[in-house]
Amino acid sequence: xxxxxxxxxxxxxxxxxxxxxxxxxxxxxxxxxxxxxxxxxxxxxxxxxxxxxxxxxxxxxxxxxxxxxxxxxxxxxxxxxxxxxxxxxxxxxxxxxxxxxxxxxxxxxxxxxxxxxxxxxxxxxxxxxxxxxxxxxxxxxxxxxxxxxxxxxxxxxxxxxxxxxxxxxxxxxxxxxxxxxxxxxxxxxxxxxxxxxxxxxxxxxxxxxxxxxxxxxxxxxxxxxxxxxxxxxxxxxxxxxxxxxxxxxxxxxxxxxxxxxxxxxxxxxxxxxxxxxxxxxxxxxxxxxxxxxxxxxxxxxxxxxxxxxxxxxxxxxxxxxxxxx
Amino acid sequence: xxxxxxxxxxxxxxxxxxxxxxxxxxxxxxxxxxxxxxxxxxxxxxxxxxxxxxxxxxxxxxxxxxxxxxxxxxxxxxxxxxxxxxxxxxxxxxxxxxxxxxxxxxxxxxxxxxxxxxxxxxxxxxxxxxxxxxxxxxxxxxxxxxxxxxxxxxxxxxxxxxxxxxxxxxxxxxxxxxxxxxxxxxxxxxxxxxxxxxxxxxxxxxxxxxxxxxxxxxxxxxxxxxxxxxxxxxxxxxxxxxxxxxxxxxxxxxxxxxxxxxxxxxxxxxxxxxxxxxxxxxxxxxxxxxxxxxxxxxxxxxxxxxxxxxxxxxxxxxxxxxxxx
DNA sequence: TTGTAGGCGTTATCAG
DNA sequence: CTGATAACGCCTACAA
Numbered sequence: 001x002x003x004x005x006x007x008x009x010x011x012x013x014x015x016x017x018x019x020x021x022x023x024x025x026x027x028x029x030x031x032x033x034x035x036x037x038x039x040x041x042x043x044x045x046x047x048x049x050x051x052x053x054x055x056x057x058x059x060x061x062x063x064x065x066x067x068x069x070x071x072x073x074x075x076x077x078x079x080x081x082x083x084x085x086x087x088x089x090x091x092x093x094x095x096x097x098x099x100x101x102x103x104x105x106x107x108x109x110x111x112x113x114x115x116x117x118x119x120x121x122x123x124x125x126x127x128x129x130x131x132x133x134x135x136x137x138x139x140x141x142x143x144x145x146x147x148x149x150x151x152x153x154x155x156x157x158x159x160x161x162x163x164x165x166x167x168x169x170x171x172x173x174x175x176x177x178x179x180x181x182x183x184x185x186x187x188x189x190x191x192x193x194x195x196x197x198x199x200x201x202x203x204x205x206x207x208x209x210x211x212x213x214x215x216x217x218x219x220x221x222x223x224x225x226x227x228x229x230x231x232x233x234x235x236x237x238x239x240x241x242x243x244x245x246x247x248x249x250x251x252x253x254x255x256x257x258x259x260x261x262x263x264x265x266x267x268x269x270x271x272x273x274x275x276x277x278x279x280x281x282x283x284x285x286x287x288x289x290x291x292x293x294x295x296x297x298x299x300x301x302x303x304x305x306x307x308x309x310x311x312x313x314x315x316x317x318x319x320x321x322x323x324x325x
Numbered sequence: 326x327x328x329x330x331x332x333x334x335x336x337x338x339x340x341x342x343x344x345x346x347x348x349x350x351x352x353x354x355x356x357x358x359x360x361x362x363x364x365x366x367x368x369x370x371x372x373x374x375x376x377x378x379x380x381x382x383x384x385x386x387x388x389x390x391x392x393x394x395x396x397x398x399x400x401x402x403x404x405x406x407x408x409x410x411x412x413x414x415x416x417x418x419x420x421x422x423x424x425x426x427x428x429x430x431x432x433x434x435x436x437x438x439x440x441x442x443x444x445x446x447x448x449x450x451x452x453x454x455x456x457x458x459x460x461x462x463x464x465x466x467x468x469x470x471x472x473x474x475x476x477x478x479x480x481x482x483x484x485x486x487x488x489x490x491x492x493x494x495x496x497x498x499x500x501x502x503x504x505x506x507x508x509x510x511x512x513x514x515x516x517x518x519x520x521x522x523x524x525x526x527x528x529x530x531x532x533x534x535x536x537x538x539x540x541x542x543x544x545x546x547x548x549x550x551x552x553x554x555x556x557x558x559x560x561x562x563x564x565x566x567x568x569x570x571x572x573x574x575x576x577x578x579x580x581x582x583x584x585x586x587x588x589x590x591x592x593x594x595x596x597x598x599x600x601x602x603x604x605x606x607x608x609x610x611x612x613x614x615x616x617x618x619x620x621x622x623x624x625x626x627x628x629x630x631x632x633x634x635x636x637x638x639x640x641x642x643x644x645x646x647x648x649x650x
Numbered sequence: 651t652t653g654t655a656g657g658c659g660t661t662a663t664c665a666g
Numbered sequence: 667c668t669g670a671t672a673a674c675g676c677c678t679a680c681a682a
Contacts, residue, residue, distance in 0.1 A: 001675090003674090003675055003676085004675065004676060004677095005675080005676095013652075013653085014652065014653045014654075015653085015654095015675095015676080015677090016652070016653060016654080016677080016678080017651085017652060017653075019676070019677060019678080020651095020652090022676095023677085027651060027652080028651070028652085029651065029652090032651085032652085046434075046438065047675085047676075048438065048674090048675055048676070049438050049439065050375055050378045050379050050438070050439065050440060050674090050675080050676095051379055051658090051674070051675035051676045051677090052675080052676060052677080053375045053658095053676095054375050054376055054379055054657095054658045054659070054660095054674090054675080054676075054677095055657070055658040055659095055675095055676065055677055055678085056658085056676090056677080057658085069400040069403055069404055070397065070400050070401060070404060070595065072395065072397065075394040075395050075400055075421075076395060078394060078421065079394055079395060079421055079423070082420070082421055083423075086428070086431070091420075091432070091435045092420070093418045093419070094418070094419035094420075094421075095407070095416075095417075095419075096400075096403065096404055096407055096419075098404070098408075103411070106411070107416070109371075110416045113371065113373065113374050113375070114374065114375065114439075115375060215595075215599065244599050245599070247599075247601065248598075248599050248601065248603075251601040251602075270395065270540075271596060271599075273573075274540065274569050274570070274572075274573050274596075274600065275599065275600065275601065276572065276573065276576040276600065276601045277576075278573075326659090328658090328659055328660090329659065329660065329661095330659080338668075338669085339668065339669040339670075340659090340660080340661090340669085340670090341661085341662085341668070341669055341670080341671095342667085342668060342669075344660070344661060344662085345667095345668090347660095348661085352667055352668080353667070353668085354667065354668095357667085357668085372659085372660075373658090373659050373660070375658090375659080375660095376658075376659035376660040376661090376674090377659080377660055377661075378660090378674090379658090379659080379660070379661095379673095379674045379675070379676095380659095380660060380661055380662080380673065380674040380675095381660085381661075381674085382674085
């Protein structure tokens with residue numbers, strides 16, 4: 001392995017000078033600079049980031065922790081974040097916490113030990129105490145308290161829009177397949193649903209069932225739901241994954257969508273477009289979320305004490321074929 | 326930050342002894358060992374993996390590079406690999422090369438610089454020259470030459486089974502939506518298809534179109550395909566992602582599946598089950614692939630010169646609703 | 651402008 | 667069984 005010392009030797013200068021050249025510090029003659037750069041190129045020298053980290057406590061790396069890598073929403077986010085990070089000369093470590101708090105803590109610890117320069121995390125449980133070091137953090141998707149910067153969407157109003165869309169297209173009995181009660185986005189979406197239906201005379205608490213943001217779970221709970229409430233003619237699924245599960249169920253029950261039952265989801269993942277019929281949904285600006293998150297994070301990295309920042313983005317209704325026009 | 330020196334001091338021993346305790350080396354009295362461990366616990370000391378890496382050239386980390394994180398096949402793999410790695414005390418760095426050779430090279434370089442102990446990669450282009458250091462590598466999914474250990478499935482026979490299934494269920498004109506011609510799995514699946522249909526009098530080269538393993542692309546090329554060849558009554562899609570795209574197209578064309586056209590995919594991703602009708606497919610043992618790959622990799626890590634190993638797993642036909650029985 | 655030397659936190663070698 | 671100390675590769679005062 002070729003080290004900074006080798007370069008110094010071949011170039012006939014000191015390691016300090018080489019270091020200065022590498023890091024673009026001033027105080028080096030143009031001439032020696034060239035010479036050093038030439039040698040670096042000739043020997044195909046690369047600085048060892050591990051050695052740098054050891055005295056920097058920095059790594060040109062950011063971490064990304066997601067709760068469920070098999071929910072396409074997160075890979076879509078990750079893809080953009082990785083691209084942005086690499087464009088800025090950082091690389092990204094993606095971790096899948098699998099909704100497991102213990103695993104999440106372990107991953108955070110590991111990432112910190114690698115001296116990551118920043119962390120983007122989608123987690124409800126996350127809080128300051130999880131951190132050993134004082135690294136910049138941006139929380140996405142899931143909303144926590146306001147210790148850290150966040151990038152989220154307006155789940156509440158999105159949910160209202162979803163539910164009202166069902167109302168406006170003629171649904172008379174609207175159910176909600178909610179996400180895990182512990183997850184803030186799920187709470188907000190449920191609240192939006194409630195806001196719209198609570199005043200209706202037909203509304204009934206049994207119209208709310210928990211699908212855990214999980215496709216199969218949604219399939220099963222919706223099956224029970226419909227068994228007990230055959231009058232339901234509209235379903236607002238808390239996310240697209242569950243919306244897809246609901247469509248699958250309705251297909252197996254030979255229910256006509258949207259003629260007999262309308263379905264709307266939430267997220268706007270690419271896969272919501274592939275169902276037959278295509279799922280109507282409240283789309284999140286996934287790309288923008290990723291961009292905002294990385295931007296805020298990099299600001300934080302550059303200026304550790306830049307303000308805590310809360311960005312709330314708007315959702316967009318996307319008409320599919322699973323609801324009427 | 327509490328270092329090994331702090332521990333040594335509080336415990337009244339040398340750093341060497343502390344290091345021995347940490348690494349479970351023999352030659353330490355049970356008594357001093359206990360004392361040191363006590364201090365470590367009290368001060369909540371954690372070894373700094375970066376410092377360890379600097380003289381080890383090891384990191385307790387393995388890398389995973391995948392070509393497309395938005396194809397659910399890969400997150401499904403990643404999930405299992407991460408779990409396995411963490412169980413063995415390693416952590417995983419997931420990278421998405423996005424089918425970009427330059428990016429892939431960059432990621433490999435970055436991972437090497439982080440002193441990863443091993444690499445699992447899904448790539449056709451990958452070869453020895455990409456590596457600077459001599460680290461253990463397992464190539465999955467995509468088949469390369471035999472320099473490295475590989476874990477793959479029998480794409481050829483799987484493709485034959487897919488095509489024969491269409492034949493056996495009465496399809497008379499069978500087309501193939503292939504993956505990128507440069508990708509070996511795509512070549513093998515195409516070859517399997519050819520094997521079955523080549524002898525048929527109706528077979529025509531125009532029945533093979535390239536969908537690039539991409540959903541939207543498959544949608545579009547299949548549209549053209551059917552426009553020009555309305556007699557086609559069976560489609561073997563090179564992967565499930567494209568199979569899903571084909572189903573979507575057929576739905577939009579109001580073609581009855583499987584009555585008018587049968588469709589079969591390849592991979593067996595979870596999402597192939599959510600379409601209406603459910604996609605018949607040649608399922609890969611995704612979990613097993615991940616397990617084999619990590620097992621082989623860890624063997625390689627323990628014994629750098631353990632044999633290069635090629636594991637070829639079998640596929641399984643999975644009857645959905647998009648083909649007849 | 652350039653060089654020397656100490657330090658980042660560990661491990662490993664060699665004495666004791 | 668234990669302890670000093672050099673090394674890992676780099677950065678950064680401080681000196682020259």
